[in-house]
Amino acid sequence: MATSASSSRVAVAATVKTAAALLLLMVWPAAAGGGGWDDAHATFYGDETGAETMQGACGYGDLFRQGYGLETTALSVALFNEGWSCGGCYELRCQGSTYCKPGGAPVTVTATNLCPANYSKPDGNWCNPPLRHFDLSKPMFLRLVTDFHVGIIPVGYRRVPCAKRGGVRFEMKGNRWWVAVLVFNVAGAGDVKAMAVRGSKDGQWMDMTRSWGQIWNVHPRHIGQGLSFRVVAGDGRAVALDDAVPPTWAFGQSFEAKGQF
Secondary structure (H helix, E strand, C coil), X not given: CHHHHHHHHHHHHHHHHHHHHHXXXXXXXXXXXXXXXXXXXXEEEXXXXXXXXXXXXCCCCCCCCCCCXXXXXXXXXXXXXXXXXXXXXXXXXXXXXXXXXXXXXXXXXXXXXXXXXXXXXXXXXXCCCCCCEEEEEXXXXXXXXXXXXXXXXXXXXXXXXXXXXXXXXXXXXXXXXXXXXXXXXXXXXXXXXXXEEEECCCCCEEECCEEECCEEEECHHHCCCXXXXXXXXXXXXXXXXXXXXXXXXXXXXXXXXXXXX
């Protein structure tokens, strides 16, 4: 009976280990941000210079200066998620079109803008919900197709981790009555779901509210203080960036923190 009980325990343990391994295999792709492909469509806006892709509904400005360059996309309303998707990275591949480039090499882009809906035109507007659509910079679209005149192509897409150079960056915005900060150059998940700020004088963490896109409100009492930020990414990971902004900061200035995801 002792031998039988021991064998049973071994069998149970083996079953638990197998189940745990299978669960890990199921969860790992999603946790890594490189899961299965979903279907969508893609087109482009602007010309080869990317001038029309600057600024936009995420609050970014000069995308070259901020490190995003031309590897960007506007998202349809369904994907944009009221701006919470800003900063997230997507891998796209052309599929099911004779215009797909041979070899089908995918592109990786960062969400920096909104492709707005047109409810007065319910048919033929690819950015109306619930459609999933990517409005790419023209250089990114040209990497997927043999001829940009095709206009719209079916694509497969998936969220992927963002690879960024240097630390998380902050740009101070506003005036003496309204203070805000743009958070950008966020690696990993790329998008931000929560922030907190700590002034060098008061030393207390204060939760921040999002204004729009990736622009977050800062209390005016923090003017003249050095600022530390706690950033929570869309995947729940958090990083505290001490002394990211010096007390001598001025509106319009950008600062790079020493930490990153």
